[in-house]
Amino acid sequence: MTDLQKEIRKLKEATDALILAHYYQTLDVQDVADVVGDSFEMAKRARDAEESTIVVCGVVFMAESAKILSPQKTVLLPAPDAGCPMADMVEPEDVLALRAKHPHAKVMCYVNSSAAVKAVSDVCCTSSSAVRIARKLDAHEIIFIPDRNLGRYVAEQVPEKKFHFHPGFCPIHDRVTAEQVQKARERYPKAVFAAHPECREEVLVLADFIGSTAEIIGYARKRKEAEIIIGTEIGVLELLQREMPEKKILSVSAGFVCPNMKKTTLQDVYNALATGVHEIHLNHEEIQAARATLDRMISL
Ligand code: 13P
């Protein structure tokens, strides 16, 4: 551990804080966290936190979800301008328009969305819980927002239900092409390929495994192959490569980096703990309305 990392750990104890980090954070930030996880794990740990402060090393929607699930706690986002472009692609008005068009459908909202959008939805989901929740939801028709790729993947797994989609997407995952997968496969014919469901259909049909960041990590840890091609952000690859130096962990495309996830630096985490910047504030009504959708996600 560097001196700064040691300082952060000390300060974390002194301020009664819990540090949550997503797998896309840089490894130095992951290393000071109490919990490193996918969006579902982060939400659950935020809800169950005993500490008075939660520091979220991730993007805005993750910090907002932590605040919604633990409204009495102080929630800090060390990099306050770390947004998620996909979450910004949908507004509450879009959801209301889709509801008017499909009055019998329930709205299932990917956690990568604003608190205001969650507030007008029926249930939230993450990439690891989406299929399970779609199956269990007491509705035959589902409006899935905002990720068209994840929505299409879920619809394929749950053919007994009817889906309507919003055209949102993750600019980082959506730009991977089938051609890139084929090239990687030609170069490493013995490798397995694991992809995140935010990738396009043409990419997912070529995958040996499809799952959330945590599920991809779990899959890669169990594989015997010496080469594993990763179809998600580079943070996952870096974590696995450090853990398994004897294997070749490869990215399906060059520059598979989420710039927003890389905004958090160790200095930002230190500053947040030392000074209490940047606190997440949501109004009471928003918290109440959005909380029901997140609670439903965790319970389903
Ligand atoms: P996970 O829930 O799989 O960690 O995904 C979060 C995310 O933002 C993927 O781009």
Ligand code: SF4
């Ligand atoms: Fe948003 Fe995509 Fe970054 Fe995930 S990888 S936080 S979906 S922009």
